[in-house]
Amino acid sequence: MRELTYNEAAVEAVAEEMRRDPKIFYMSTDPIPPLLKEFGPQRIKATPIAEAALTGMGIGAAGSGFRPIVDWRQVTFCFVAMDQIVNQAAKIHYMFGGQVTFPILFRASVGGGGRIAAQHSQSPYSMFMNVAGLKMYLPSTPYDMKGLLKTAIRDNSPVISFESGRLMTSKGQVPDEDYTIPLGKADVKREGSDVTVVALAWLVHEALAAAETLADEGVSVEVIDPRTLVPLDADAIRSSVQKTGRLLIADEAGPTAGFSAEVAAVVTEDAATFARLNAPVRRVCALQVPIPYSPVLENHVFPDRNRILAGIRELLAR
Amino acid sequence: MTNLSPNLPPDKQREMLRKMLTIRRFEERASDDYLAGKIYGVVHCYIGEEAAAVGVCSALDHGDRIISTHRGHGHCIAKGADLKRMMAELYGRQAGYCKGKGGSMHIADFDIGMLGANGIVAGGIAIVTGAGLAAQMEGKGGVAVSFFGDGASNAGPFHECLNIAATWKLPMLYVCENNMYAAQTPAAATHALSDVASRAAGYGIPGVVVDGNDVFAVYQAAHAAVERARSGGGPTLIECKTYRWRAHTERRGQPDLRDRAEVETWMRRDPIAMLAQQLCEQGELDSAGLQAMEDEIAHALEAAVAFAEASPFPLPDQAVEDVFAS
Structure with a gap:
């Protein structure tokens, strides 16, 4: 390594x-x-x-x-x-x-x-x-x-x-040696039992930070990184949600017809997974705007660990 | 008409006529069957422009690659495609070139270097330029040919690709079949210059205007461009001035806003009749020979239609096959 x-x-x-x-x-x-x-x-x-x-x-x-x-x-x-x-x-x-x-x-x-x-x-x-x-x-x-x-x-x-x-x-x-990762296979970046967070790229790291904070409060967060968007590993997402009963999706894109919408559909259209949901699916996405320049504006547009944290707390309050 | 009889063997000249005649009879049959409801969607006929495809493809080898447009039957036949599999594709059958997934606008045969008819105007120019790049990297002297219309010469990929091909000296022929209309819109309304070939100057490559109804003139220009491309000289832009006899598509009631006198003037310059007459004058063909050619083509077309009709339609579930490579 x-x-x-x-x-x-x-x-x-x-x-x-x-x-x-x-x-x-x-x-x-x-x-x-x-x-x-x-x-x-x-x-x-x-x-x-x-x-x-x-x-x-x-x-x-x-x-x-x-x-x-x-x-x-x-x-x-x-x-x-x-x-x-x-x-x-x-x-x-x-x-x-x-x-x-x-x-x-x-x-x-x-x-x-x-x-x-x-x-x-x-x-x-x-x-x-x-x-x-x-x-x-x-x-x-x-x-x-x-x-x-x-x-x-x-x-x-x-x-x-x-x-x-x-x-x-x-x-x-x-690793030093040759390896490959198959397309269509999600990775569990952190195992947990109370809530599932599905996140991509930078927001995987923000979700892990939020999970660390919540661990101190006794909340167990599972972080799933689908890695591949097409084909999407629906089984991995569904089985995690079946275990935790709660789902938050974090995405650096806006919510409209987005990756987050696809994940929400994959979970809610599956009867077995839907039956295990204890709270509505929650999305934490960028605001649906073109990305602005000024740091104050840009920071406001993107989700981060604090918004993920707030979203998880709302899910747990239900 | 250009006289190439000293340079071209009579067999090859007759073969050019046979190919042009095959294109015409194939499309006449396709049009009839389309209007009879046996062929679906849309059919764009190449009738009147046959000398362009055949003149260029007669200057190519089997391993050379071409790409075509929505008006692509002629290029397929000129490059050597199988009439049976073409007709089966038009009929939407399993035995078609594309297993019934492409239809008239998307026939391809990669085994003969026909990289597909392409339904987007100018959509194929960059793809076949990539085939030219592949030929250059293979280093075996292969060339690639982009067939496109006057309409596509106004789209961005034409200019992007001519620049790259000229800069990298790609073994390319860019063949503009200028039939004077982009669907219904006359070229004069959308082109600042009357000759598409003059744009070659902007990329530092040869630009040649030829009579696109004179198959020997087209062949001669293509042959020179192919030699230049094979020897590392880079691309050539060839503009074939020609004319489409039919409306933009075969759809019943399809308006044709063109002046009838203009259409008739061009029909009097029938590339097939001109070639047949020249071959007869040269003593390389007589009326019996021409009739034998017609009979042979009619027989091949009947066989193609029978093959298409005998081929089953695809199974509905086959709609989900081949989205990704296996």
Whole structure:
């Protein structure tokens, strides 16, 4: 084991996979220096700022036997490529009757907290969850990042690696040896018996902090990190809620038609889980607004450990 | 019409005619069957533009890759697609190229380098540019061809991709089939310049205007562009000036706002009749030979329709298959 940052874990995953498979190449508007140094400009391609073209070219190269990685950098930059993502990448394997596979990895940083305002801060994963044909994940630790990213590169479908901007420099233990983490498998970040908190990325850490505070008060909080958004590990979420009887969902995105809404539906539409609920499902999300610049405003928009704490207390009061 | 008889073997010239005639007869049948309710949704006919697909694809090898548009039957046939599986796809059957999931606008055959008809205008340009990038990285001399219309030349991906292909010297042909209308809207209303090919200058690549109804002129331009691409010279933009005889789609009552005199003028420049006449004048074909070709195509189409009708519809549960790769 050694300590790596979240970003270092991602770069290490890419480098290891590129050493293993010569069909992998990387396209982004700004090459990552250590990758460029090791693999050279033929495999680490510096591209024009033309995300629609890059995304489509990735699809075409994937359909021609390569395994491209297309790095959009900020998720907001990929919105100019929505036709290529939604109409092309997500649909063409299905639309062409599964003739060939399109193994392509898209990378995008999400979230807020950087004081970079609305066009560089967003968590729009539920927009993509709504599109059939795309897999996606959002890790909360360097360990999860590396294991999921390696799995995603080896997957034969288009996968989006959503990566938390706030967590890029956060550190964690990563094994020396090769490992992968399967897509579609949630991780219990803390076991507990009184309330379940389902959280993603940065909010996993905020939920763990809230759980620590409540532990001192004799309240046992279970923190579930789904890690993968599509396919979602509904079984893990349902079985936790069946145990605790209470569910709070924390998300850095707004609530409307969001990840949090999907988790709430997965829990409440299941009769066995619904029957065990002792309180209404509670969501702690960002306010449904574009992300503002001023720290006072931005801090107000995002949920944090205090709002999670307050939400859990409300659930327990019922 | 361009005379390429010294350069092209007679067999190949007759094959070009046979392909063009196959496209036309296939689409006539598809239109009839669509109006009879056997084919669903929407059908866009390529009739009148056959020389563009056949002229370009005749300059390609089996391993070269192409991408097409919503008006894609012609490119499929020109690249060598199987009429049976095409017709079965139009009929929405299991034995279709896409197992009944694509229909007329989405026929693909990756085994022959046909990367799909694409229903979004300009949607395929970036994808096939990625196939060109793949060909460059493979280093085996392969090329890739983007077929698109005058409408797509006004969309962002056209410009983004020409810039990248020119900068990276990708082995690409960008073939604009300028049929003068984007659905109902005349090109003159949406283009600042009369020639799409002149935009090549902005990317430092050759831009060539050809008579898109003259299959030998198209072939000659494509052949030169393919040689340039294979030898590392980079992309070429070829504009085929042509015309669609039918309305934008085959839907009954589909309005056609074009001037009838204009339509008829272009129909008198029928690319198939022009080629057949030239082959006859060169002594490479006679009326019996032409009739034999017609009979052979009619037979193949009857076989394709019989194959389609004999193929079962997909099972409803197959709707959930192939969302993800296994």
